[in-house]
Amino acid sequence: MEKVYNQISPPTFPDKTYVITDYYNGKDSLYTDAINRAIEACSSQGGGTVLVPDGEFLTAPIRLKSNVNLHLSNSTILKFTTDYNLFETVLTRIEGIDCHNISPLIYAYGENNIAITGKGKLDGQASTDNWFAEQRIRGIKSENGETVNEKTLLYQMKEDSIPVKERIFEKANGIRPQFINLYKCKNILLEGFTINRSPFWLIHPLLSENVTIKGVKMQSHGPNNDGCDPESCENVLIEDCDFDTGDDCIAIKSGRDEDGRYWNIPCKNIIVRECRMKDGHAGVAIGSEITGGCHNVWVENCQMDSPELDRIIRIKSNPMRGGNVENVFVRNITVGECKQSILGIEQKYWHVDEGPYLPLFENIHLENITSKKSQYVLHLDGFDDKSQIRNIYLKDCSFEGVEKPEINKVTGAENIRFENVTVNGEPFHEM
Template sequence: MRLDKIKMSVSLLVFTVSLSSCYYKKVDPWDKMIEVYEQIVPPTFPDKNYVITDYYDGKDSLYTKAINQAITECSVQGGGKVIIPKGIYPTAPIRLKSNVNLHLADSAVLKFTTDYNLFDTVRTRLEGIDCYNISPLIYAYEEVNIAITGNGIMDGQADRSNWFCDERIRGVVQKDGKHTNEKTLLYEMKEDSVPFDKRVFSGKSSIRPQFINLYKCKNILLEGFTINRAPFWLIHPLLSENVTIRKVKMQSHGYNNDGCDPESCNNVLIEDCDFDTGDDCIAIKSGRDEDGRFWNIPSENIIVRNCRMKDGHAGVAIGSEVTGGCRNVWVENCRMDSPELDRIIRIKSNAIRGGEVENLFVRNIFVGECKESILGIEMKYWRVEKGPYLPYFHNIYLENIISKKSQYVLHLDGFEDKTQIQDIFIKDCVFDGVGESTINRIIGADNIRFENVKVNGKMYK
């Protein structure tokens, strides 16, 4: 594990040095995006089919055993496609394995149980903190060449009538009378430096799981399907590389329902997807506080393009668990439009989480309307004013953005006595419907440049 980590860090360092040097050599950073794009290659699979109904004995009300048996046999036999045919299939969590394409046929529905007694306990990371928790609805660990494809639907059945939502949010009353919840207990374990293998949440004492969590995997394809009613984050690639997420519809408005959260990942393509979510549509992350500093692996080389974002806290966010850093992110040709979409681009952290975010390039974005700002930056996230690890965000480029309505163009909330936000360039943009009293709200930022930018019909300087 340590050797892999060193190799990954060296390769990322080499690429970052070459990308940073492009600014001084006047090389178009979008040419660098093409280089990254060509490195992201979806996996392919043998032409062999395993239909889950062939493994179902009719004795169980759930298809879990049949699905996992088909996946295991497919993987052992060298790989292929595990087919979920037309119909509705109740199931407990599914474990994906190497060289398997889990394919949902048209009109196929995977309906996941909410009975926590049927969830195994696995190692994962929740909001940037390492722990053991009940299994995500679809989970893979250290697998290679995996996919979920097809036009079917995956339904997590999380709503306010079951523990996936209300019970985990309201919290439980401990023996000492303290009203808390399991996620708060995890935060406390992290603060108290409780060892990773002692942070165990299972059964009724578990934390709401991710829908899809692919942990330390390589060569991933997610394509075509629809996700709704997720208990937590919808798609969470973690410490993974070579990830393609294409034509996925993410429709879920529960608590913490981020659409896609690549965390400490390298070479990720998110394209032609639809987001309508209860939290950030896309949130790029890299670990939280000491856990993030232990791994110290950034998210890097991430491309978002041709996507459509509706409701959410941000169209594309970086953070707030970004302790390991993030660099080289490209966002282009997206449409973001909803009165319930707070921000278009959002970067967030604080002086306890820290993290460096650099080289963010955004172009060709149409904004019908958003609630707050085109670019929002928060360095005091969750009202944390002080700490030893100051975040640093720089080299941010916005180009050819057309927006019809927002409160601000820039809402940059940095530190009043420090300039940890630097080098923001806005070019060839048109921002209409901006609040007349304050176009920008800027604290603790330096070197902000506007070129050929119109705000409310007038050239802005």
């Protein structure tokens, strides 16, 4: 891990500052043009800091450029409009599927040396009384005249191998976008700010390298509100962050089905350390869109505690998505309570139990994990006649308050080893 940790270094920026209010014309109701003009000026003149001063500023989606640090002052609230008519259409991915969709609230494509820093707040304004929530039932007309949900239509386009250039979702027919989406970028720093009321995933680095996410508070409980989703990324550090989310706190991904196999780029060298997780489907998840695979994940020195936190570590896929996940190292984790299991593995996610691409999960190490309450220690749901879950090793762990008499619920796994593990105060040596 130390070798990977030393390879990750945050970008630095010239000592020049561009204040967004200097670019505001005094007439616009939104600060979108002022912010984007300041970013463009900063980038074109060699880089520096674009300062959002104290106060509340309403904006449509904004686009980051190379060598720009977007800095939020301590009392800044950067608030994003929910008027979909003000969202341009950009290339992105939604749940592992490539498409053109309405812009994430903060977006960058192919940029180098970019940052969002400062103690201010990013507010996406997504709520149950605006279109970000209504879209789940609104739907649009498909070619055969049926009314379908936008994401359902995207899934069908993927199944029908519709070219990406024709998968277009814009304005009123847009799919709920990510809050921050950094696509094919290098040298990224996200530090210090609070993010809430996101329409979809909060932070989504995609096909990006050298990513540092540090001291960010992710507090958002809307639908699909994953906290941080590095997808097909390399060398990512998530450190000293707080998660209180409506879905997985962290979800590591690498594309879905044929789109994932087209790129075939794994997520690798991911470090999660000194974070705090509250509500969420999992503290750290790998999948379910993990077709490109995942290699080398370290999770250490974290605290996870909530009756609404389903699992501590979760790995998930199915035989249509596939994906090889290997070398996952989890150590020094303090768990107050979780709803289901310390380690949950699902190889038939969404009840898909047949297909040509069996996922393989192997070499998963848990060390020095303490927990006060859970249903299970292990909940491993693999294939009855195949061992596609291999080499699980637990060492120096203490699990209290395990509710189920069968402390492990295991199907389709082999070579599970225990060393110095206690369950409800009793030594546990074998399955």
